[in-house]
Amino acid sequence: MKLRYPAEAFALGIVLFSGNMREAFVSGVLVILAVVFAQVLKNFLKDCLPLWSLRACVAVATAAVCASAFALAFWQLGIERGGVFWFSAAVIGLLAARHVCMNELEADYGSLCYESALVWGFWILFAIGREFFATGGICGYPLAELSYSAGSLQEPMFGFLAAGMALAFTNGILKKYQVTAESFWVVLPAILVTRPFTPARFGAAGGAVFAIVAALVMYISVRKMLVFSRPGKAYRKMPVELISMGFIYMVLSVY
Numbered sequence: 001m002k003l004r005y006p007a008e009a010f011a012l013g014i015v016l017f018s019g020n021m022r023e024a025f026v027s028g029v030l031v032i033l034a035v036v037f038a039q040v041l042k043n044f045l046k047d048c049l050p051l052w053s054l055r056a057c058v059a060v061a062t063a064a065v066c067a068s069a070f071a072l073a074f075w076q077l078g079i080e081r082g083g084v085f086w087f088s089a090a091v092i093g094l095l096a097a098r099h100v101c102m103n104e105l106e107a108d109y110g111s112l113c114y115e116s117a118l119v120w121g122f123w124i125l126f127a128i129g130r131e132f133f134a135t136g137g138i139c140g141y142p143l144a145e146l147s148y149s150a151g152s153l154q155e156p157m158f159g160f161l162a163a164g165m166a167l168a169f170t171n172g173i174l175k176k177y178q179v180t181a182e183s184f185w186v187v188l189p190a191i192l193v194t195r196p197f198t199p200a201r202f203g204a205a206g207g208a209v210f211a212i213v214a215a216l217v218m219y220i221s222v223r224k225m226l227v228f229s230r231p232g233k234a235y236r237k238m239p240v241e242l243i244s245m246g247f248i249y250m251v252l253s254v255y
Helices: 007-016 022-046 051-077 085-102 109-135 156-174 183-191 200-226 238-252
Strands: none
Touching: 007 109, 007 156, 007 183, 007 238, 022 051, 022 085, 022 109, 051 085, 085 183, 085 200, 109 156, 109 238, 156 183, 156 238, 183 200, 183 238, 200 238
8 A cells, every 4th residue: 555644755854853852843744734735736736737847846846835934943943953954954845745746645635644643753752762862851851860861862873763663663553665765865865964974084075975975885785685685564665774774874973
């Protein structure tokens, strides 16, 4: 059975915005709104435009609206934004539009919102766990004085692990798995935004390029090996590939 929720958009959102509960809560709402907006726009324009123009309009409009909505929401809540924030939010919008354009959702908004809500719920749960065990609090409010806290839980490597497990748990509940979702479109922008390491010997630009290439080569190599593995149905394709990317980040972050 096909998935209704935008797995790629949710996966990238979890990788980038699951370090704390506030980011997860707001980002999850915005991803759902982005995919609903894309579906409404597609239904409105599909009888007026050829297919190539329809897809382009939906992609550009969803990316612009998603980036603007993220910027406005994060500004209103006082959440700190990095230098590549606009790029990240726009790519999430593009992935939401890709899901709508590549799949016939048949305007089934009930199933779309139900499945998306499941992913959003796991997103929030992982964000709560990562924030609590890293800082001892939730939403900036201290709850406990931990004798040991792991600040690395808020690093991107755990974002990949959270994304893979959130999608796998959702697939297990729905008894579905990804058919058309492609993890490469999640991994590539995530690597561009959050490089696992930057070798100083190559300079700033050269080190960035080296880190991106090294991470992509390892991802592609592991992905080819996963073809011969036999994970559970819920973990197949994107979930296990994202979890593997989390371990790749762990290895590369040592350097």
